[in-house]
Structures are given as structure tokens and as C-alpha cells.
């Protein structure tokens with residue numbers, strides 16, 4: 001990757017954060033953010049001449065050069081977003097393979113059919129939870145974000161439940177689908193903690209509802225070191 005984008009350790013720098021501008025910022029905003037920051041940190045203007053300020057000014061100038069050039073900005077932003085592993089609060093984005101669905105729930109998601117044979121109570125009794133999320137000790141200290149997929153129902157946009165003979169929803173008025181739910185695992189979540197979510201109060205969007213009423217998630221911390229307190 002171009003060294004223009006990276007720090008000494010080879011990690012990509014978030015110039016949007018350095019300049020304190022949103023990803024969609026117009027050039028005008030980037031320009032004024034740059035001018036304001038330079039006024040604060042440039043030794044010739046601030047009167048201070050510290051090593052820290054020099055580094056800061058260097059970053060501000062590098063960031064400005066990248067973000068003000070359309071082609072460079074596009075190339076940089078693509079790279080930044082593809083390498084982003086944590087949000088602005090420092091929470092890690094967990095890869096899909098850290099989420100383990102209970103067997104019947106996995107069936108439910110893949111077949112999109114609600115298996116009446118295995119009730120949720122039965123599932124909880126057998127597996128102890130609907131979903132298990134594995135996090136590292138570092139993630140448990142800093143917090144993590146997981147996206148889990150759950151069966152849901154969407155209002156039929158063809159008949160809105162008004163047509164018994166609708167061939168999109170078979171007259172049911174709703175179409176089975178799968179929706180994503182964001183799970184925030186807050187810092188210092190201990191191994192073996194449960195997160196219970198009332199799905200009656202969470203909707204993927206105003207046309208969609210989750211098929212389950214409750215969701216129980218178990219957090220398992222993998223690795224030997226224990227979270228610090």
C-alpha cells in the first residue's frame with residue numbers, strides 16, 4: 001500500500017479523523033477544516049514549537065493533500081474502508097466466523113422456514129442460547145460489534161396483505177426474509193455473559209419484523225488471558 005497513507009508501523013491513517021471531517025465532506029469543508037487546524041498547530045502561527053505539533057502538522061498536510069485530490073481521495077477511501085476493523089469508539093468489527101448459530105436457528109435462516117418441530121424453549125434447553133459469539137480478550141476489553149442474521153417477515157409490497165390471491169405472498173401479506181441485527185458487545189464484557197434481546201422492540205425497518213420474540217446471545221472469550229479489571 002502507498003506509504004503516503006500509512007504511519008511508521010504500516011497502518012493506514014484515518015485522514016478524515018485527522019481533519020475531523022465526515023466521509024462525505026465537500027471540498028469546501030475539507031479546505032476550511034485544514035485552515036483551522038493549521039492555525040492551531042503550525043509553530044509559525046501558534047508560537048509553540050513542539051515535536052508533537054510538528055508531527056500533527058505533517059499529518060494534517062498529508063491528509064489534506066490526499067482528501068483534496070479527487071482521484072487520490074477515491075483510491076485512499078477505498079483502501080481505508082476495506083482495512084477498517086473497528087468503529088470510531090474503538091469497537092472491533094467481528095468476522096462472520098466468530099458467530100455460531102444454534103443448529104435449529106441456522107436451519108431457520110438458511111431454509112427460511114420456521115421449524116415447528118424444535119421450539120425455542122427446546123433450543124435454549126439444548127444449546128443454552130440462540131447464538132454464541134466468540135471474542136478475544138482484547139476485544140472483550142475494548143468492545144466489539146457483530147452482525148447476526150435472523151429470520152424476519154417483510155410486508156408484501158404488491159398487495160400489502162389485501163389480496164388473498166396475491167402470487168408474491170400467497171395471500172399471507174408477508175414474505176419470509178433474513179435481516180441483519182447489530183450487536184454491540186460493550187467493553188469489559190466477561191466470558192460467559194448473556195445478552196438478551198427483546199426482538200419485539202427492534203425492527204430491521206418499518207416494513208419488516210423479526211420472527212423470533214427474544215434472542216439470547218452467549219459471549220465466549222477465547223484465549224487464555226483474563227479481561228483486566
Ligand SMILES: [Zn+2]
Nearest residue numbers: 156159166169
Ligand atoms: Zn401479496
